[in-house]
Amino acid sequence: MPAPIFLPLVDPTAAALIPALALLGPVLVPAALLDAVRPSIPKTGSYIVDVSASDADVVDILNAGAAAVVVSSQQFLSVAGIPRERLIAKLQASELANAAAAAEVAGAIYIVGGTEKDTAKSLGVKADVYVELASPSPATLVESIKAARPTTLVIPTALLTTGASSATHVSIADAFLAPVVSDRPDGLFPTIVASSGHSSRPLGMVYSSVESVSEAIKTQKGVYQSRKHGLWRKGETSGSVQDLVSIELDCDTDSFVFNVVQHGTGFCHLGTPTCFGNWNGLARLEDTLKSRLADAPEGSYTKRIFTDEKLLRAKIMEEAEELCDAQTKEEIAFEAADLLYFSLARAVSKGVSLKDIELALDAKALKVTRRKGDAKPKWEEKVADKPAAAPAPVAAAPAEEGPIRMRTTTLKEVPKEEYRSLLLRPVLNSLAMIDKVKPIVERVRKEGDAGLKAMTKQFDRADLSSNVQLPPFATPTEAELPKDVKAAIDQAYANVKAFHAAQVDAAPLRVETMPGVVCSRFARPIQRVGIYVPGGTAILPSTAIMLGVPAQVAGCKEIVLATPPRPDGSISPEVLYVAQLTGVTCILKAGGAQAVAAFAYGTDTVPKVDKIFGPGNQWVTAAKMLVQNDTDALVSIDMPAGPSEVLVIADATANPVFVAADLLSQAEHGVDSQVVLVGISLTAEHLAAIEAEVDRQALALPRVAIARVAISKSLIVLVDTLEEGLDFSNDYAPEHLIMHLADAPGAVAQVENAGSVFVGAFSPESCGDYASGTNHTLPTNGYARQFSGVNTLSFQKHITSQEVTADGLRVLGPVVVTLAEREGLEAHANAVRVRLAELAK
CATH class of the missing domain: 3.20.20.70 (Aldolase class I)
Structure with missing residues (x-):
């Protein structure tokens, strides 16, 4: 502005x-x-x-x-x-x-x-x-x-x-x-006259004076200064008057633009709409349609367009579909022109002008909150049912796109100043995303359940009477949850529970630091936790297991599970079954930033939690980062999150088929997934075999288009020794580290930074994602240098205590007094002195 x-x-x-x-x-x-x-x-x-x-x-x-x-x-x-x-x-x-x-x-x-x-x-x-x-x-x-x-x-x-x-x-x-100046000898100001909201073509160029501008503002009409005849009230004799909409100054404050609504025959004395000829583009089309609306012969096609609502409706939908199917530049331009023709015909038939449409666009541009923008269900279903005119985005890539390859670099040839660039992930503009989620979070905070319901309807397309489902949860039928799926969930649950239960502190830590001074540390569960399970149409029982089990074994009293509902308001039976197994106390049927906000602030029906766990898209991640820094929320989160990533370290014993499969298991997550292969003394033939397997296996995947982009941005780092490879891996700090080595178990001792390690040729990352027992919620983006993956201790906090006896204080007290006095904190010293004085009696 x-x-x-x-x-x-x-x-x-x-x-x-x-x-x-x-x-x-x-x-x-x-x-x-x-x-x-x-x-x-x-x-x-x-x-x-x-x-x-x-x-x-x-x-x-x-x-x-x-x-x-x-x-x-x-x-x-x-x-x-x-x-x-x-x-x-x-x-x-x-x-x-x-x-x-x-x-x-x-x-x-x-x-x-x-x-x-x-x-x-x-x-x-x-x-x-x-x-x-x-x-x-x-x-x-x-x-x-x-x-x-x-x-x-x-x-x-x-x-x-x-x-x-x-x-x-x-x-x-x-x-x-006041600040307007003229550089003309006659003191006049060049003035462009433009048709407000009708055409980008100017009506003409005239002159203004202080007197004419004053008159124009006072009357809100087009008034100018004729160099021959003085004050010129446009249309005073011809009837082609102008309603003044706005006056704008140029950047040098020496010329104007008058935006007007022109009436009558037009602006030019020659009878044309402008001094530069007729209108063009949409303005010309609008005038043509207005003329045809007024005098098109009965029975003509143009007359039918204006009088037959059913025909015009059908033509607009027909042209919209043809525009969606068009592929070449020429086809798209042709079909877009047809759609604009019939759309403007609809507008003209209802008395709607280009100016009205422009005002509606301006109003939309001024909105700071908008709906998600998804298509209505009936149109999504129509697109889903209709064969695509062009190949689907995830179809096998055509041969002319070339083999799917990673970039290769030899570590010893990389200059020292460029080494750190090998460790970089894509820049994540978290601040921009936080700005986008703030209105969503604030709405839930202010409106509570009402705001949550409205956004569930808007974003998840589910119109719910309540966003909360409480136990007991109905056991899914066999039709909803087949026996083999249920058995797989049961086994995964048992494995994850066994591993996480073993992490619970068996007894408080107790240390006598000096005679009469005993320090302790003991664990207590976080009382209320929120676990976020992405989904909606997707089915992610594995995430529900990975978050629900440690919350359960840690002893959390309230476990609130949030997951996007399906359009009918239901939750996937797989997630519902895991909620039963893990003792979830409340299911929140909501996704995205609005679910995170409900976790953080609570509503009348959604319990406020103390810590939020779980993966999600960039909206979820940004909302978690936002609420953890709000002192009113008093909530923490599990860890920062970024795109999924894997580093595979392989030597001459590695099976190219296994290595390629492990690389692709992460590459299919998304185009921003990070995939790195560290090759230790690999021959050219061995490396070529791995690359060939990546290409072959990727082309057989349904998500090949995603894998192609992720792999093209990924990296092969060639090193000479295991030590060099592990040093690079520790600097990179991957989410998943997979070891295809002759002595993989022996190399684990050298791992310093990683989210989770997969040891040996028969330990694919998929096992950790689903059922081996370890947790798959892991630090990404290099945060494995500072953060652990989710574990039982993530759902607990540790409290320390100390017990000092009288004899202990006699020895410890003088030390405390000396340090407190040194820091100038006399009240601290006095708290010890009064006790020592009592003991001295």
């Missing part, structure tokens, strides 16, 4: 001025006056709302069409997630030291009680600056506007008038024209 020449601050008496003021840019409306003033405001995006002294809902105000909102520094946290350019930070003159911090949050700074000398440069900010003068004077206001540029002055409407300037009021035109 470009900074206006001045910003009018609306008061309760200003309704009559608003149409004239809105021609020149936005008006500033206090939140308390918005409902009263908004009917006078001509369009969305032409007003700013000051909410700094209210508790108005900022998102609702912006979604309703405000260009921006003015907020106080105390409101910065409550507007997290709102685009910076839609916020103006209001500061008192005494708060200017905070301007730089405010500019990080908002796109403009609004200073109350400032001076004309307060500029972006003087404040050291990259933001527009608005200044409300402490005591504005009508006598000097025009000069103040000139002196302040590029700062914008906030001017109370009580000082403005549509008439001539006086001792008590300033003409709106004089205020607007």
Whole structure:
């Protein structure tokens, strides 16, 4: 939003001025006056709302069409997630030291009680600056506007008038024209006249003067300055008048654009719509359709288009489908033109103009919260049922795309300064994602169950009476859960439970650090945990097992399992069965950031949790990172997350078929999956065999397109020795480390950083993902240097205690007193001294 020449601050008496003021840019409306003033405001995006002294809902105000909102520094946290350019930070003159911090949050700074000398440069900010003068004077206001540029002055409407300037009021035109200068000898201003919302082609080029601009603002009509005849009120004699929509200044403040609605025969004296000929593009089509609507012969196809609703509806759907099926540039252009023709015919038949469509687009652009954007179920089903015109994205890649290969580098040839680049993962813009999830999280926080239900309907397409399902959970039937699947889940559950139960602390740790001083540590379960299981249409019982089992064996009293519901509101029977096995106390039927928010803050029906576990997409990950840093939430998370990754380390004994399969087991997760092969003294033939197997096996996968992209970004690192290979692996710190080595068990002792290790040729990563017993929720993106994978201790916290006897304090006390005094903490020292004094009696 470009900074206006001045910003009018609306008061309760200003309704009559608003149409004239809105021609020149936005008006500033206090939140308390918005409902009263908004009917006078001509369009969305032409007003700013000051909410700094209210508790108005900022998102609702912006979604309703405000260009921006003015907020106080105390409101910065409550507007997290709102685009910076839609916020103006209001500061008192005494708060200017905070301007730089405010500019990080908002796109403009609004200073109350400032001076004309307060500029972006003087404040050291990259933001527009608005200044409300402490005591504005009508006598000097025009000069103040000139002196302040590029700062914008906030001017109370009580000082403005549509008439001539006086001792008590300033003409709106004089205020607007204050910084405008002409470089012409006659003092006129070149003015482009444009048709508002109708065409990108200008109507013509004319001239304006101070007098004509003043008249145009006062009458809200197209008024210009003829170089021969003086003041020119367009259409005064011909009837082709213009309604003035807005006046814009160019960047040098020496020329104008008048946006108008042209009436009558057109702008040009030759009878054409513009001085540059007829309309083109959509504007020409709109005029043609309007003409045909008025006089198309009965029975003609054009007349049928306008009168036969069923025919027009069918043509729009037909052309939309043909556009979706088009492939070449020429086909797409042709079919898009047909769709635009029939769509605009529909609009014209209902009295909707291009201007109306433009206003609707502007209104959509101003919204800061939007629906997810998925197609309605009936259209998703239609696309699913219809054979694709082009090959499906995951079909086998055509031969001309070449073999699926990884990049290869020899470690000893890599310069030292480039070594770290081999360890890098793709840059994850977590801050941008956090900004996107903030409105979702905030809605659940404010609206609770109502917001959660609304977003479940919006994002998960499930209209639920309640998002919560409580035990006892119904046992799935054999038709829902076949015996072999149930048996596999039972075995995986037993293995994971056996391994995680063994991790429980058997007894408290107790150490006598010196005679009479005993220190202890004991474990206690985290009382309330939230486990997130991605899903909806997918079936992920393995994640439910990996998170539910350690929560169960740790002794957590409340286990809340969140998973997206299916469209009918149900949960997959596999996940429901695992919830039964693991003692889940509540199922939250919700996915995405909204489920994380419900975990973090709780609702009337969803229990608030103390720690959140589980994988998810970037929305889930960003929401977890957001809530863990909110002190109001008081919630922690398991670990940072990123794309799945594997590092396979292989020597001359490795089976190329196994190695290739292990690489692809991660590559199929997504195009951002990270796959690394560290080859130890591999011959050229052995390496070629592995690469050939990667290509052969990938082409046989249903997700070959995903694997092709992931593999193309992946890396083969060739080293000479096992030590070099393990050193690289430890620096890389992979989520999964798979060892295809002659002595894989012996190499485990050298592993320093990894999420989970798969030892030997017959230990594929898939076993750990599903049923061996270890947990598959592991650190990615190099975080294996600092984090463990999820385990039983993740669901517990450890409390320490100390017990000091009288004899122990006699020895320990003087030590404590000395250290406390050294630190200047006399109360700490005194707590020991009084006891020592008592013992000395």
